[in-house]
Amino acid sequence: MAVLQMQRICICAQKKDRKHILEFLQRRGVIEINDVIPEDSIFQKTDVAVAESLLEKNVASTKEAIEILEGYLQNKKSMLSVLNGRNEVPIEIYDSFSAKHEITLNTAKRIIILKKQIAENKAEILKLQTQEEMLTPWKQLDIPLDFTGTKYTTSFIGILPNTWDLDKIYRVLANQIPLNVDIISASREQTCIFVICTKEKSEEVSEILRGVGFSHPNSGVDEAPSIKLISIKKQISECESSIIEAEKEIKSYEDKLDDLYFLQDYDTMRTEKYEVISHLLQTSKVFVMTGYIPEVETKNIIELLNERFEIAIELEQPDMDEEVPIMFKNNGFSNPLENTVEAFSPPGKGELDPTMVMSLFYYLLFGLMLSDAGYGALIAIGCGVLLVKFKNTLEISMRKTLKMYLFCGISTVFWGIMFGSYFGDIVDIVSESFFGQKITIPPLWFFPVNEPMRMLSFSLLLGLLHLLTGLGMKLYQCMKHKDYKSALYDVVLWFVLLISTVLLLLSMQMVVDILSIDFILPSAVGSISGIFAGLAAIGIVLTNGRESRNPFKRFLKGLYALYGITGYLSDVLSYSRLLALGLATGVIASVINKMAAMVTGGIIGAFFFILIVIGGHTLNIGINALGAYVHTNRLQYVEFFGKFYEGGGRMFNPFSARTKYYKFKEKIKNG
Amino acid sequence: MDSYGIVFALLGAVLAALLSGIGSAIGVGMGGEAAAGVITETPSSFGKVLILQLLPGTQGIYGLLIAFITLSQIGVIGGSAEMSLAKGFLYFCACLPMAIVGYFSAIRQARVSVASIGVVAKKPEQFGKAMIFPAMVETYAILALLVSILAITGVTGLNI
Numbered sequence: 001m002a003v004l005q006m007q008r009i010c011i012c013a014q015k016k017d018r019k020h021i022l023e024f025l026q027r028r029g030v031i032e033i034n035d036v037i038p039e040d041s042i043f044q045k046t047d048v049a050v051a052e053s054l055l056e057k058n059v060a061s062t063k064e065a066i067e068i069l070e071g072y073l074q075n076k077k078s079m080l081s082v083l084n085g086r087n088e089v090p091i092e093i094y095d096s097f098s099a100k101h102e103i104t105l106n107t108a109k110r111i112i113i114l115k116k117q118i119a120e121n122k123a124e125i126l127k128l129q130t131q132e133e134m135l136t137p138w139k140q141l142d143i144p145l146d147f148t149g150t151k152y153t154t155s156f157i158g159i160l161p162n163t164w165d166l167d168k169i170y171r172v173l174a175n176q177i178p179l180n181v182d183i184i185s186a187s188r189e190q191t192c193i194f195v196i197c198t199k200e201k202s203e204e205v206s207e208i209l210r211g212v213g214f215s216h217p218n219s220g221v222d223e224a225p226s227i228k229l230i231s232i233k234k235q236i237s238e239c240e241s242s243i244i245e246a247e248k249e250i251k252s253y254e255d256k257l258d259d260l261y262f263l264q265d266y267d268t269m270r271t272e273k274y275e276v277i278s279h280l281l282q283t284s285k286v287f288v289m290t291g292y293i294p295e296v297e298t299k300n301i302i303e304l305l306n307e308r309f310e311i312a313i314e315l316e317q318p319d320m321d322e323e324v325p326i327m328f329k330n331n332g333f334s335n336p337l338e339n340t341v342e343a344f345s346p347p348g349k350g351e352l353d354p355t356m357v358m359s360l361f362y363y364l365l366f367g368l369m370l371s372d373a374g375y376g377a378l379i380a381i382g383c384g385v386l387l388v389k390f391k392n393t394l395e396i397s398m399r400k401t402l403k404m405y406l407f408c409g410i411s412t413v414f415w416g417i418m419f420g421s422y423f424g425d426i427v428d429i430v431s432e433s434f435f436g437q438k439i440t441i442p443p444l445w446f447f448p449v450n451e452p453m454r455m456l457s458f459s460l461l462l463g464l465l466h467l468l469t470g471l472g473m474k475l476y477q478c479m480k481h482k483d484y485k486s487a488l489y490d491v492v493l494w495f496v497l498l499i500s501t502v503l504l505l506l507s508m509q510m511v512v513d514i515l516s517i518d519f520i521l522p523s524a525v526g527s528i529s530g531i532f533a534g535l536a537a538i539g540i541v542l543t544n545g546r547e548s549r550n551p552f553k554r555f556l557k558g559l560y561a562l563y564g565i566t567g568y569l570s571d572v573l574s575y576s577r578l579l580a581l582g583l584a585t586g587v588i589a590s591v592i593n594k595m596a597a598m599v600t601g602g603i604i605g606a607f608f609f610i611l612i613v614i615g616g617h618t619l620n621i622g623i624n625a626l627g628a629y630v631h632t633n634r635l636q637y638v639e640f641f642g643k644f645y646e647g648g649g650r651m652f653n654p655f656s657a658r659t660k661y662y663k664f665k666e667k668i669k670n671g
Numbered sequence: 672m673d674s675y676g677i678v679f680a681l682l683g684a685v686l687a688a689l690l691s692g693i694g695s696a697i698g699v700g701m702g703g704e705a706a707a708g709v710i711t712e713t714p715s716s717f718g719k720v721l722i723l724q725l726l727p728g729t730q731g732i733y734g735l736l737i738a739f740i741t742l743s744q745i746g747v748i749g750g751s752a753e754m755s756l757a758k759g760f761l762y763f764c765a766c767l768p769m770a771i772v773g774y775f776s777a778i779r780q781a782r783v784s785v786a787s788i789g790v791v792a793k794k795p796e797q798f799g800k801a802m803i804f805p806a807m808v809e810t811y812a813i814l815a816l817l818v819s820i821l822a823i824t825g826v827t828g829l830n831i
Contacts, residue, residue, distance in 0.1 A: 343799025634806040
C-alpha cells in the first residue's frame, strides 16, 4: 500500500560522454526528465528539432514498410503470440546496428517505392481495361475511329441506340443513295455502324443520322481498333508482369523483416533520446540533466554511473508542495490492480495508494458476482496455465492482467462452492438425465436462488463493510496529515451515526422481517444506539459546515451534510447488484442446462447435449464475466473511492526505450 | 375465470423478455454502429469498444432471466399450470419493472455508451472512466431486476 518515494536528481557530466550516458539511462528507464533550471547565458538548450523530425520520418517510413511487407508475407501469427512479449536484445547488437542502419533504411524506402509502383500499375491497368471495353464493339473495324472520309466521300463511324439491322438503316437513308452501310457489331443496347456516302450528300446524311440518335464514339484513338486492342492487351500484360515482379521483390525482403523491426525500434529510441537532449542545459563542454528518480534506484544508478563516467550527481528530497510523479509499489497480490487505480486516476498529493485495500474487495466482489465454481475454475486455470507457460516472455502489463483474472477466478470458485453452483446445476442435470438418479452437490452455505432475501442481506452487509472501510481509509489519511479535526468531525461522527443507525434498524421487528434475519437485537440496544445516532447527527449538523463563519449558514451547511446520509443509503442499496448479478449467472446457467437436457437420449442426444452445454456456457461466462468486471469497477470507483479518494496525480513517466519489437533493457541488479 | 390466471402470468413473463430484449437490441445496435466507426480509424481499440457496445445488452439477459424464473414458477416449464386470476395478475405485475425499466434503460444506456465510445476513440487510455458512465445507468435495470425477482419469488409463496 504505497507509492515509491521519489527524489530529485541532477546529473552533470562532460559532453563527450553524453551519448553513452543517455543510452545507459534510457536502457535503465528509471529517470523522468524534467527541466526546472532556467536557461542563462552559459547554459543553454540546443535545438534538435531537425534531427528529431528526420528520425520521426524514418520511423514512419519503416512502419509503413513493415506493414506492406507483413501484408505480403501474411505471417500466421497465432492468437497467443501476444503473450510472447518482446525479444530481449543485448547491448552489443544494439551498438553494432548503426552499421546496418543505412542499408535497412534504404530497404524500407525501396519497399515503399515498390508498393507505389504496384499501385500505379494497378491504376494503369484499370484505365486500359476501360479503354478495351469501349473498343471491343469496334473489334472488326480496320480503320481508325476518327476516320472522316476520302477526297470524294464522307464517312460516319458511330453508334445508334438499340438494335438496328441493315434493312432498317437503308430504309432511313433511302433518299441519299449512293452510300454504303456496314454494321460493325450489334447488341441490345447499341449498334455500331460505319456509313460512307458521297461528299455532297454528307450534310443530309448527317442530319438524318442525328435524327435517329447517331453519336460519335468519344475516344482519341487514332489507330484502327483491331490494332489498338492488341497493343492494349500487350500493355496490360506488361503492367501485370511488372506488378508480379514488384511483389516478388517485396517478398524477397522477407529476411530483412527483422532488421526493419529493429530499425523502427532503434530510431524510436533515438527520437526519444533527442527529445531528452532538447531538455538538457548545455555549454560547449558539459551538460546538466535534472529529473525524478525513485529513491530505491538511486544507490544502484549512482554506483553504475560513477563506475563508467566522470560525472557529478546531486540528489535532494522534493519539496513538500511539489507535484512528484507516482510510481506504485505493491505486493504480488495487489499489484495487478494498479492499472485499475491508474485508470481512475493516480493518487494525488498527500493521498494514499488505495490499491492494497481495494484489491481485497475487488477479488471478493468479482467472485461474488460471477459465483460459479465451474466458471471460476476455467478462468483461474486458463490464466494460470498461460502465466506458467509464458513465464519468461510475458510483458509486465499482460502478466498483471492475467494475474488479476487468476485471483478473480479463485475467488469465483470459492463463492461458487459456498453457493453450490457448478456450471449452474449441471451435476443435477447430467446425473438425472443420463444416470437416472439426481445428485445435488449441496452448497457450503445456501442456495441464493432459494433464499434471495438472505443473499440480499448479505450483499448489503458486505456493502456496508466496504463503505466503512472507505471511511476508515479517510480516517487513516486524516491521521497521517495530523488533521485531527477532520478525522473527528468528518469520519468518527459518521462512523458513529452509521453504525448506530444500523443497530437501531436491526432492533426493529419490521426490518428484521424484511431482511429475513433470524435474530433481533434487544430494544435496549436499539434505544441506546438511537441516542448515539441522534448525538452524532447533532454533531454533524454543528460541525460539518465549519468553513463558513456565518452561524446561520454554518447550520444550514451542516444540515445539508447530514442529508448526505441518503447518499449512504443509496450506496448500500447499490450493492444489491451482487445478488442480481450472482443470480443472473446461476439462473442463465441452469436455463442452458435445462435446454440441453431436453435433447438427451442416445448418442445423438448426448452429442447435442454437449454442444449446447459448451456453446451456452461459453456465452454465459463471457457476458457475466464482463458484467462482473464492469460492476466491480463501478463499486470501487463510485461507492468506495467516493468516500476518501480523489486522485489527480501524475504517473511516473521515465526516459526509457518504448519499443515495439525488442527489449533493450539492461539486467537490473538488486531487483 | 380461474383459467385466466395463467394467461396473465405468461403475459408478464413474455413482456419482460420482449421489452427488455427489444431495448437491448436497439441499444447494442446503436453501440455497434458507433464502434464500427471507431474501428475504421483505430482497429486496436476493438476490445474496448466491444465492451462498451455490449453494456446495454445486459437488460435483455435480465429480461430473459425474469421470464425464465416466472415460467418455471408458474409451471409452464414442467409442472401444472393452474392458478387463480389474482395470482396470475400478481405475476404479471411482478414482471413489469423489468419489462419497462429494461426497455428504457437499455436505450438510455446505449446513448451513454455511444458517447463513451467517442471518448475511447479520442483517448483510449480513458477507457476505465468511460466504462463507468454506462454502468451508472445499468444500476436502475439491476434494481428493477431485483424487485422483479423478489416479487416473483414472493408471489409464489402467497396462498391466494
